[in-house]
Every structure is written in C-alpha cells, then in structure tokens.
Amino acid sequence: MEKFVTLSAIAAALPEANIDTDKIIPARFLKTTQRTGLGKHAFDAMRYLPDGTENPDFVLNQQPWRKAEILVTYDNLGCGSSREHAPWALLDFGIRCVIAPSFADIFFNNCFKNGILPIRLPREVCDELMGDAQMGSNARLTVDLPRQVVIRPNGEEVPFEIDAFRKHLLLEGLDDIGQTLKHESNITTYEKRRDQEKSWLPTIHFD
Amino acid sequence: MAARTLFDKIWDDHVVETLPDGTSILYIDRHLIHEVTSPQAFEGLRLAGRRLRHPERTVAVVDHNVPTSDRSQPIEEADSRNQIETLERNVKEFGVPYFPLLSANQGIVHVVGPEQGISLPGMTIVCGDSHTSTHGALGSLAFGIGTSEVEHVMATQTILQRPAKNMRVSVDGTPGAGVSAKDIMLAIIGHIGTAGGTGHVIEFAGSAIRGLDMAGRMTICNMAIEAGARAGLVAPDETTFDYVRNRPFAPKGEGFDQAVAYWKTLASDEGAHFDREVTLRAEDIGPTLTWGTSPETVLAITDTVPDPAQETDEAVKAQMQRMLDYMGLEAGQKIAGTPVDVVFIGSCTNSRIEDLRMAAQIAAGRKVAPGVRAMIVPGSGNVKRQAEEEGLDRIFLDAGFEWREAGCSMCLGMNPDRLTPGQRCASTSNRNFEGRQGPGGRTHLLSPAMAAAAAVTGCLTDVRELA
Ligand code: SF4
Numbered sequence: 001m002e003k004f005v006t007l008s009a010i011a012a013a014l015p016e017a018n019i020d021t022d023k024i025i026p027a028r029f030l031k032t033t034q035r036t037g038l039g040k041h042a043f044d045a046m047r048y049l050p051d052g053t054e055n056p057d058f059v060l061n062q063q064p065w066r067k068a069e070i071l072v073t074y075d076n077l078g079c080g081s082s083r084e085h086a087p088w089a090l091l092d093f094g095i096r097c098v099i100a101p102s103f104a105d106i107f108f109n110n111c112f113k114n115g116i117l118p119i120r121l122p123r124e125v126c127d128e129l130m131g132d133a134q135m136g137s138n139a140r141l142t143v144d145l146p147r148q149v150v151i152r153p154n155g156e157e158v159p160f161e162i163d164a165f166r167k168h169l170l171l172e173g174l175d176d177i178g179q180t181l182k183h184e185s186n187i188t189t190y191e192k193r194r195d196q197e198k199s200w201l202p203t204i205h206f207d
Numbered sequence: 208m209a210a211r212t213l214f215d216k217i218w219d220d221h222v223v224e225t226l227p228d229g230t231s232i233l234y235i236d237r238h239l240i241h242e243v244t245s246p247q248a249f250e251g252l253r254l255a256g257r258r259l260r261h262p263e264r265t266v267a268v269v270d271h272n273v274p275t276s277d278r279s280q281p282i283e284e285a286d287s288r289n290q291i292e293t294l295e296r297n298v299k300e301f302g303v304p305y306f307p308l309l310s311a312n313q314g315i316v317h318v319v320g321p322e323q324g325i326s327l328p329g330m331t332i333v334c335g336d337s338h339t340s341t342h343g344a345l346g347s348l349a350f351g352i353g354t355s356e357v358e359h360v361m362a363t364q365t366i367l368q369r370p371a372k373n374m375r376v377s378v379d380g381t382p383g384a385g386v387s388a389k390d391i392m393l394a395i396i397g398h399i400g401t402a403g404g405t406g407h408v409i410e411f412a413g414s415a416i417r418g419l420d421m422a423g424r425m426t427i428c429n430m431a432i433e434a435g436a437r438a439g440l441v442a443p444d445e446t447t448f449d450y451v452r453n454r455p456f457a458p459k460g461e462g463f464d465q466a467v468a469y470w471k472t473l474a475s476d477e478g479a480h481f482d483r484e485v486t487l488r489a490e491d492i493g494p495t496l497t498w499g500t501s502p503e504t505v506l507a508i509t510d511t512v513p514d515p516a517q518e519t520d521e522a523v524k525a526q527m528q529r530m531l532d533y534m535g536l537e538a539g540q541k542i543a544g545t546p547v548d549v550v551f552i553g554s555c556t557n558s559r560i561e562d563l564r565m566a567a568q569i570a571a572g573r574k575v576a577p578g579v580r581a582m583i584v585p586g587s588g589n590v591k592r593q594a595e596e597e598g599l600d601r602i603f604l605d606a607g608f609e610w611r612e613a614g615c616s617m618c619l620g621m622n623p624d625r626l627t628p629g630q631r632c633a634s635t636s637n638r639n640f641e642g643r644q645g646p647g648g649r650t651h652l653l654s655p656a657m658a659a660a661a662a663v664t665g666c667l668t669d670v671r672e673l674a
Contacts, residue, residue, distance in 0.1 A: 001255070031286045033246030033293040036254075084247075084355065113355060176355070177255070177362045183224055183232055187365060190223045190234055198469065200462035201236065203263040204304045204325060 001115040003173035007096055008142040009069035012059050013130035017074035021107065024078065025089040038085060039092030060093075064137050070097045072129045077118075078107025087114040097143050099150070101126055112166050113175060117145065119160045128152070145171060210476035212373045213442050214408045217348040217473065221331045223365055233368045236330035236347075238265045238360045239316050240303070242272055242294040243621070244335030248358035249297040259301050260364040266325050267298045267305040270315045271621050275584050275611040278309060287622060301361075314587025314613040317341040317555035321425065322589055324454025328443035328470040333360055338555050338637065339438075340431045344424035345451070346443030346473055348408070351432070371437045372406050372482040375475075377413035380489035385671040387565060388423030389557060389635065389654035391415065391487075392430045393495040397505030399485055404436030407483060410475060411441050415489035421450040422561035429556045430637050433502040442474040494670050496633075496653040498542055499530035500641050506542050508657070508669045514538035533641055534649050535631070543667055549632040550581040550662040551644070552655050553611075554618035557635035558586030560593050562655040567599045569659035569673055575607035576665025582609040582624070584616040608662065620645045633661035 029041045046058050054061045060068060071090070077100040078086060087110045090098070096116055101123045103111075111118045121129070132153050133139045142151040145167065149157040169179070180187075194201070211219070223232040240248075245267070252258065259265060272287035274280075282288040291308065298305040306312045306319060313319070317338055320326035326342040332349035333339060335357045342349035352366065360366055376395055396403070409431050416427065424441045431439025441447075448467050451457050458466045493507040506512070515527040515538060531538060536545070552558070552566050563585065575581045583603050585591035591613055594600055600610050617624040618636040620643070626632055628647025635658050636643075639650035651667060660670040 031290075033250075033290055035247045035250050088247075175255075176367060177257070177359050180232060180359065180363045180365060180367065184363075186224045187232070187234070187363065191364075194234065198466075200458040200466045201330075202324070202327075202456045202458055204266055204456060205263060206304045 001173050001175045001178065004096065004115060004117050004145055004170040006142065006144045006146070007069060007117075008140060009096070010064050010067050010139050011070035011072055011129065011133040011141040012065040012068035012139075013133040014059065014071060014073045015130055018076045018079055019073055020079045021086040024086040029085070032085075035084075035088045036092050038089035039094070042089040042093040064139065067094065069094050070099065070133075070141055070143065071095050072099045072126055072133055074100060074123070074126065075102045076100075077103050078111075079104040084110050084113070087111050087116055091116055099126060099129060112169065115170065115173070115175075117143065117170060119143070119150065119162075121150070121158065121160060125158055129158075210479040212475040212479045212481065213346065213410055213440050213473055214348065214371065214373055215479070217329060217331065218370055220329070221348070230367050230369055232365045233331060234365055235333050235360050236264065237320070237326060237332045238364075239320055239325070239332065239334035239339070240265060240267045240294075240357065241316050241334070241336065242269050242290040244354050245297065245357055246290065246293045247354050248335075248361055249301065251358040252301070252361055255362075257362045259303065259361045262302045263304070264364065265303050265361070266320070267294060267303050268313060268316045268319055269294060269308050270313075271615045271619070273308055273612075273614040274623050275614045275616045276623070278612055284623065311588045311592065314585070314590065315555045315558065315615055317425075317429065318558060318586030318590065318613075321345060321421070321450075322454070322587055324451060324457030327451060327457065327466070328447055329473055333366060337432045338429055340436070341425050341429040341555055343428040343431065343439040344421060344441050345447055346441060346470065348438060348440070350438045371408040373480065374404060374407035374409045374436070374483040374485070375481040376409055376411050377484070377486045378411070378415040378489055379413040379486065380415055381418070382415055382489045382492065384674060385494045385656060385669070386489070386492055387654045387656060388419050388426040389652075390492055390495040391489065392427045393497065393502070393505045393652065394492045395427075395485075395487060396430065396434045396502050397495070398487060399434055401433060401501055401503045402435045403485075404431060404434040407436050408438045408440060409434065409436045410481075411439060413486070416441060417444065417446075420561055421446060422559040425559065426556055426562075430502065433637055443470045494654065494657055496542065496651050496657060496667065497639050498534065498536060498651070499527070500533055500639055500650075501530070502637070502639060502652060504530065504639075508543050508667065510542060512536050512538055512540050512542055535629070543669055545667045546631070546665055547579060547633045547651075547661050547667060548630040549617075549626060550575075550579060550658050551584070551617040551632055551634040551636065552582065552658050553584030553586065553616050554634075554636035555586065555615075556637045557655050558584060558590065558613075560590050560597075562635065563590065563594050563599050564597075566655040566659040567602045569656050569670060570606040570608065570663060571602050573606055573663040573673075575662050579662055579665050580609070581607065581662035582611055582617065584611045584624075585613050587613045606663065617644050619643060626650075633658045633667060
C-alpha cells in the first residue's frame, strides 16, 4: 500500500449527501477480475450521459478537477453495500483523501484498507472547503497527516481526528499484510517447529 | 492442562502469536483458491511486489463459472471465460498448483480437496468461499474468507482471527429408512435456526454422526454455515483414517502412521467445556426438505406447509407469507405431491459417489416423469469416472437423467445451468435463497434419494414409498 504522509492536491466538491456505493461504482462493473481499472467507471451514472459521452456539467469532467485527488462531500458518504470495489474505483481514479461530515462504517474501514484517508469534519467546515474547491486552479488543499491538519488556500489550518493505529498504518503504508509481516520471524519460527513436529504434512507439487 | 475441545486443540496448535488486543495470527496449513474470489488478491500481490509465501501449500481449481456441458467447446459467457483465464494466468505467474478445466481431477473445490488428500485432519484450511466448512468433516478447522483475507493468506500463510465459541450438536440413535445425512442436517438447522451457530464452531457428535461415512459427514459440515456457524467439525476416527489412507496427496507409510497418532489426540477431552449443547434423536428425523427461502424452513415430507395465520409475531407472519408467495405454495397444503419442473443432484453438499449411489438406487428401473428436467452433476471428474465404472451413468441415462460434467452447476446462477422464473426445483444443494438458482427460481433442499424420487414421480415424494 502507498504511504500517506502529506498530500497537496486539487480538491473537488460533490455537494451531495448519501452518495452510495452504487453511485461510486455501479453493480454491473463488479464482474471484473481487477481492483484497478475501475476508475473510468467511478461515478458512472453522474459522469456519463446515456449515449456514453462525458457529461460536461459533472465536476470531475472539468478542469482542473479531472485531476482531483481530494473529494469533499456531505453526510453519509459510501452508504450501501460492503463492496471493496468502491474504494478501489476512487483510488483508481486518483482520489487519496475523502472529506465529509460523516461516512458509512464499512466504506470508512475499506478506505483505510486501500490507503485512502477519510476525514470527518463538521458540515460548516465542509462548506468552507467546498468553497475552496471551487477556486479553479487555486482549488488546492494540503492534507498534513503527521500534524493532523487540512491547510486551506488562505493558510488556515483545520485540525482533524484520526485513530492512532490507523494513522500509523497510513504513514507507514502498511496494510494488514504489512502488519502481519512485522511478525514474520515468529511465523518462520512457527514453521520450523511445524515442519519438525509434523514432518508428514504433505506439500503439493504437480509433475 | 484443562480439558479442551477438538476446536481448542486445533486452534492452539496453529496460533503463531496472540496480539495484545486478543487477535491471533493463526497459521494456515492449506489454502484453496478458485476463479471468483482470487483475481483481486493476486493483483494485490502483484501491485505490492509480493509472492505467495507457500505456493506448495496452495491449490487452485475452477468450479463456479464452468459450464457442465461439452468441455471441448469454448466457454460462451465472456465474463466467466475471463475469470477462468485470469486464474490460469495467475497460477502460472505465481507458481500455484492448479487442476485445470480439462484435468480428470477438476471439480468443486470442496469435493476435490478431501478426495485428493489435499485436505487432512487436524489442518487449518481456508478458501474464499463460505462452504469451506465442508472440510471440517475430516476433523480440520476449515472456514471461508473474503478477498482481502485471501491475499493475506497468500502473502503470509496466516490469518488474523479471534477464537470462536464452542458448540456441540449431538445426534444419537439410528436413523430410520430413507433418512441420510442431508435429512439430519436439515433437521438440525430447522431446530437451531440459521443464526443458531453464530460465533461458534459446531462439533457434530453422537452415535448417528459417528455412524455416517465421510460423504455424509461432509454433507453435515458443509451446511454448518447455513446454521450460522463459523465452521463445522467431526472428530477424526477410524472412518476418517480409512478414507484418508492412500489418497494421492495424503502422507504415506511411516508418515501416515505418525499422522494417525497425532490425529487420534485431537478428539475433545472428557469434560471439555462447550458454550452451547444441543441434542437430537435420530429416530425423530424423517425424510426432510425445505418449503421456504431460508434453510431453516424445514418440514418432514409427511407434513403440511405452515400457516402464517398461526404466527403471533407480525414480522414473522409477513415474512412467512412472502416466502409462500415466492415459492408458490398455499398455507396448510401437503408438501408431498407438489409438482416439480427441475431436479438437480449435485453441489458440494451432495455430489460425491455415495450421494450418486443413493440417487441411483431410486432411479434404477424407473423413468424421469414427463416434463421434468433432471440433472446429475458429479462433484469432480473422479466422481464421474468412478460412477461410470460402477455403471451408475447407465442407470441415470436409461431413466432419462442428464449426465453432466463436474462443477457448481445449478447450485448458483453463475454458469449456464439456471432455473427460469417460476420453475420449481428439487435440489440437493445448500441454499434456497430467492434467485439463488436463477432469478425467480423456487428451490426445495432435500437429499439425493428424495431428489431422485421427485424426478421419477414428478412431484415432491416420500422416498420411503419407492423403496
Ligand atoms: S457447489 Fe454451490 S455452495 Fe458449493 S462451492 Fe459451488 S457454488 Fe458454492
């Protein structure tokens, strides 16, 4: 997983509440065999017109927000199903940080699993950040995870909360696998004992 | 040391380390993978530059998506073909042992594992599929996992888990005529409910369970998940050892003797603590089937469909009515005599040679009723071959059954074998959820013998009348 330390990037405003996982990635794209490649279908229904062309009114189809890495929305972002395809689609589009007054639980967790930082900020603050996000090429926010602040274009710093363990995982770029691998010497020790005590355990090789 | 259960012993034996928050890093002896839940896990490894820690402790098969018709033809459905081809590329790149579609050993992952001796007693076994509980019949701790966990096991050969609670379901006595493992398990689920095992690993015990062959024990453990349990277990005994001996990947010679000595230590100790105990009498169980869209909605074949009006709880009443409407049944009607359109004998619950023999016994010398489509789908290429050696294919074909290639088939609507809306199916599979076998399809779960009886009479039938 890619580390998340500081991010200075274009922010896009999606002033909607209850953006559900179906909006983030519709069910028909789940038959994929990949985690990547879902970015072109992120927000599919909002992003494309019925004839398949881009909807010019949708923010992520406009400059500079085509390159947005931060998304600011209203309440209950990511409600709906548990599909990990939702954060996969955001990440593939390029989103590394989502800011909202509240999130659906599973989506919130799934973001961390995939190296996306979800930040909870009060509705009024989200309104201010949305204002910042509408400043064209100046729509740039800086997220400083070590100091736990979002820095606005005017230099104002907005503090946010994050669970210490999760912060650590993001800063180090560690997923569960990375965490477990820190205990690798213990796994190796276990395996040595296992191979001795249960030498009869077969391994699988086909010709 | 305090008295321990079978589950406790296998658990203790596989804990690498317990972390301060109570989560354990649990060592995994065997990882089984298939085409549906593995692609993103492989991709995750690739993106992180990781390899499988132990490809030689991993085995891959294709089962969910595969057509069960002529294998010489290319797979028509593009999504399915893509998932299969993706698995084939992945196993090559990561060096994972793989039974391809055209291998004689191909089949449903939960049939292939035990059959090949890849799954053994005392092991921890995981697979990205909830019916991994099947392998618990060998006395192994086997459970299903999600795609992120699949990747975790690939990379670390471990999984992060908290211990389950212990539950014991004992079935004592001698089952009556026409009663097999499937009837016993449906009765258990009917008794404890689909949430009855939540948070627990269920050890199945008692003389009726001990008396089952391995196929029967697999049927029972397969559906432990339908009772909400994390896994099912049967203590390994002589029946188990006889089954495992001489399997292709089982230990041989002295190694086998050492293994048996170890496996014998695994049985639950006298006085071990179970958080929950349930006891059933085999004599109370008749041929059993489901009437609704949850596996706990069971009936004896001699019963009538329950009446929602008898229910006091409004939510339950409404749910029952919805099930009756979906299933096209009337409250109070006799379940026997309900006409069926399709009969499906297969799935990881009931597609082993013993299951096919039970069905063949009923089918022999009879004909599939007019208008009924009846399919036999062996659980693996090996089951199919053995059945052909025993002449079971002739019995089925003469009776008018379809004799198909191995796969998940009509257990779920992911391959071409599907019900059409409104079709009623007598099925030996494990889930009767709405749309499970195809949108609008109506599923009655029952035993292979009962399914065969439905095929030849054209309706749900008490198999004892055909004996
Ligand atoms: S047979 Fe059915 S339950 Fe078993 S693995 Fe296949 S789809 Fe799942």
